[in-house]
Amino acid sequence: MSDPDQPVTQAPAQDAHLREETIESSQVYKGHFIELRRDRVRLPDGREAPREYVVHPGAVMIVAMLPDGKLVMERQYRYPVRQTMIEFPAGKLDAGEGGLACAQRELWEETGYKAKRWAKAGIMHPVIGYATEIIEIWFADELTLGERHLDEGEFLDVFTASLDELEGWVRDGKLTDVKTIVGMMWLAKYRAGQWPLQWASVG
The missing domain is CATH 3.90.79.10 (Nucleoside Triphosphate Pyrophosphohydrolase)
Structure with a gap:
């Protein structure tokens, strides 16, 4: 499983103005095969925002x-x-x-x-808004x-x-x-x- 603190793929340089950077990451729940995490990210404009998502093994x-x-x-x-x-x-x-x-x-x-x-x-990413x-x-x-x-x-x-x-x-x-x-x-x-x-x- 990939490190949940790192994106699955690196954004191209031309997408730098869209990237969100992880400030901190915490595990909320660990189940039989999925994990729920809550992160805090820095938005492209410098503000901070929460992100909640499921880590899935694929x-x-x-x-x-x-x-x-x-x-x-x-x-x-x-x-x-x-x-x-x-x-x-x-x-x-x-x-x-x-x-x-x-x-x-x-x-x-x-x-x-x-x-x-x-x-x-x-490959496909079926639920990009809330799962890896x-x-x-x-x-x-x-x-x-x-x-x-x-x-x-x-x-x-x-x-x-x-x-x-x-x-x-x-x-x-x-x-x-x-x-x-x-x-x-x-x-x-x-x-x-x-x-x-x-x-x-x-x-």
Whole structure:
């Protein structure tokens, strides 16, 4: 995990007039995998202001593609929003775990699928106003299905859907998960030949 007192990336020199500098940082809460911090920062005009944010270990999301073009999807109840959400498979990074290893583990544990080919598409910052979370976007194909191994206390349904179906659910407000919507956009660009991926065989 990165030092919470330091930004994840350094702002370019031309953005110096926008930067906020940390004066002090304190831990408010430390949970099972997230941490809440309260900082005091110096604004570009010299004044001071408070900042509260969640430190998150990072996560991965997997766009897993079947030979018929359909996608491996999940339905899972998300307690903070009190809704069952439609999502691509995803999960948080364990300490010291790389993105690919996490993507392979999460896909297998949650869905039972293993993939022979993987490609990292990019990253996203889903909640930049109050969390450090970064989600790596991974694509997987040449899938084989086995037995899934859910974590204790984890309950979810696995199903398949086409990109057209997902887009219709977004339009109708049935699919609102932002990481899944970003993954859909990336998939559409990939299939249109606009955003190529660098595939690698694994295992």
